[in-house]
Amino acid sequence: MSVNRYQPHVLVLPEDDANRQLANGFLLDQSLSTRKIQVLEEAGGWNEVLDRFKSDHVIELDRYPQRFMVLLIDFDGREDRLGTARAVIPDHLKDRVFVLGAWSEPEALRQDLGSYETIGLAMAKDCREETDATWGHHLLRHNAGELDRLRKHVLPILFQSI
Amino acid sequence: MIRRLYIHNFRCLENFELPIVGHSSVLLIGKNGSGKTTVSLALEILQRIARGTNLVKDLVKPKDFARGRADVPMRFEIEVELDTKIYEYVIAFEFPEGFKQLRVLEEKLAVGGKPVYSRELAQVRLAKTSQGKEAEFFIDWHLVALPIVQEQPTKGPLFIFKQWLARMLILRPIPSLIRGDSDQETLQPNLQVTDFGAWFSGLVAYAPAAYTKIDEYLKQVMPDLKDIKNPMIGTDSRSLVVQFSNNQGSLSLPFEELSDGEKCFMICALALAANNVYGPVLCFWDEPDNYLALDEVGHFVLALRKAFQSGGQLIATSHNPEAIRCFSEENTLVLYRKGHLEPTIVRPLSEIQISGDLVSALIRGDVEP
Numbered sequence: 156m157s158v159n160r161y162q163p164h165v166l167v168l169p170e171d172d173a174n175r176q177l178a179n180g181f182l183l184d185q186s187l188s189t190r191k192i193q194v195l196e197e198a199g200g201w202n203e204v205l206d207r208f209k210s211d212h213v214i215e216l217d218r219y220p221q222r223f224m225v226l227l228i229d230f231d232g233r234e235d236r237l238g239t240a241r242a243v244i245p246d247h248l249k250d251r252v253f254v255l256g257a258w259s260e261p262e263a264l265r266q267d268l269g270s271y272e273t274i275g276l277a278m279a280k281d282c283r284e285e286t287d288a289t290w291g292h293h294l295l296r297h298n299a300g301e302l303d304r305l306r307k308h309v310l311p312i313l314f315q316s317i
Numbered sequence: 318m319i320r321r322l323y324i325h326n327f328r329c330l331e332n333f334e335l336p337i338v339g340h341s342s343v344l345l346i347g348k349n350g351s352g353k354t355t356v357s358l359a360l361e362i363l364q365r366i367a368r369g370t371n372l373v374k375d376l377v378k379p380k381d382f383a384r385g386r387a388d389v390p391m392r393f394e395i396e397v398e399l400d401t402k403i404y405e406y407v408i409a410f411e412f413p414e415g416f417k418q419l420r421v422l423e424e425k426l427a428v429g430g431k432p433v434y435s436r437e438l439a440q441v442r443l444a445k446t447s448q449g450k451e452a453e454f455f456i457d458w459h460l461v462a463l464p465i466v467q468e469q470p471t472k473g474p475l476f477i478f479k480q481w482l483a484r485m486l487i488l489r490p491i492p493s494l495i496r497g498d499s500d501q502e503t504l505q506p507n508l509q510v511t512d513f514g515a516w517f518s519g520l521v522a523y524a525p526a527a528y529t530k531i532d533e534y535l536k537q538v539m540p541d542l543k544d545i546k547n548p549m550i551g552t553d554s555r556s557l558v559v560q561f562s563n564n565q566g567s568l569s570l571p572f573e574e575l576s577d578g579e580k581c582f583m584i585c586a587l588a589l590a591a592n593n594v595y596g597p598v599l600c601f602w603d604e605p606d607n608y609l610a611l612d613e614v615g616h617f618v619l620a621l622r623k624a625f626q627s628g629g630q631l632i633a634t635s636h637n638p639e640a641i642r643c644f645s646e647e648n649t650l651v652l653y654r655k656g657h658l659e660p661t662i663v664r665p666l667s668e669i670q671i672s673g674d675l676v677s678a679l680i681r682g683d684v685e686p
Contacts, residue, residue, distance in 0.1 A: 158612075172674050176645035182619055183626060189619050190537055193612075194642065197674045270647045 180275020352661030367482035497557030497572025
């Protein structure tokens with residue numbers, strides 16, 4: 156049985172291969188309930204993430220109230236990227252959708268922190284242990300607000316220890 | 318953990334080294350005929366040696382030489398780290414003119430750099446024991462020495478290595494052939510897992526706690542699973558029965574009536590339990606996504622990857638986009654051949670330039686080392 160759509164679960168929509176690999180690493184954390192999260196096919200760009208979210212996922216989020224979504228996009232150094240992405244999310248779904256990503260692009264993150272899977276694993280460890288060794292990196296710390304919301308609503312679904 | 322796997326002059330593998338050191342799980346991708354399954358065939362030869370096959374003609378044949386090139390030895394070398402010790406096993410075969418079958422040219426087992434035995438053609442040299450004894454003897458050059466050499470103490474390095482090699486899981490299941498019957502127990506299932514019942518019996522007899530592991534995985538995949546029973550159905554035989562229940566009632570099904578995909582869940586559960594109770598195990602699963610529903614593939618592959626993360630090693634092959642997406646560029650190896658007259662080339666995906674996403678590039682046929 157795949158993720159149970161009638162129980163709390165999380166879908167991750169990555170912008171590209173690099174973000175998908177970050178998500179892969181996150182899912183490899185031993186304490187994470189793999190069957191409560193599913194990584195979807197790469198959208199092919201941050202705009203495409205938003206387009207696909209609007210066309211495919213808004214309706215499904217309405218249909219499955221236990222569903223949460225994480226949009227994994229590159230911020231490309233743009234201060235307005237989070238606002239642009241959040242603007243696409245209907246108000247009644249804003250509590251269940253999260254926008255996360257590297258400040259420039261994950262390639263830059265990889266130069267500092269190792270392979271994408273290693274970074275993803277370290278991100279999961281931070282979430283589980285409520286630390287910010289990786290999330291505090293200068294290319295990730297802009298996610299603090301979204302991460303706070305994620306810690307409150309989503310991480311307890313994924314990590315039984317939280 | 319395999320540190321090195323080198324194969325030369327065997328089918329499409331020439332001077333071939335699989336770069337998997339340091340990876341708990343890797344995915345082999347590549348077009349049909351690129352050599353993915355041939356890697357498992359090479360491992361299978363080593364496994365069969367460890368399981369007791371010692372007649373060279375039962376292991377390799379003249380047609381196995383790359384492009385029939387019988388004037389060059391066929392070579393298999395494996396280096397494994399088990400419990401901080403490094404085991405190195407080498408075997409090379411040759412096919413001299415006038416011979417009807419191949420013979421052993423060279424064979425060697427070393428632990429921590431020190432030889433346990435070495436061999437050239439028929440002459441085998443056993444290394445000095447703690448009593449300072451060294452021995453030499455002759456063996457038919459059409460026999461492999463590893464299954465025959467008896468080391469003292471009996472649970473020493475030779476035993477440990479042979480057991481590890483024999484217990485490798487090389488899986489290419491054909492669910493329609495898998496029934497739940499067994500008249501013996503084993504920890505060494507065959508490639509098609511047609512002896513599933515014997516493997517289940519062996520695993521649970523070896524470590525009853527294995528059932529908890531099996532149950533834990535299966536209840537995530539099939540929440541209405543109640544239990545698996547393995548009752549006697551004759552003097553020496555058993556047959557697996559799977560029981561499901563929910564608030565509407567319960568249902569008992571003979572194992573053989575499960576769907577192909579459900580049988581694969583069962584195999585996965587046993588592989589996870591095997592690695593847990595008698596691991597670390599090397600598991601080579603040829604296309605683990607076969608027979609699975611699309612929404613199950615990712616969970617299935619991730620469950621395997623996570624289980625082998627804390628010990629053992631998983632090598633999978635796949636053409637399935639969902640399975641491919643469960644791996645990343647550092648643990649995906651691309652196998653490639655320009656044609657049937659060319660050998661297999663292997664490169665980590667991280668060393669290959671890809672435009673756009675990987676699956677699209679694979680569909681376009683643009684992933685080439």
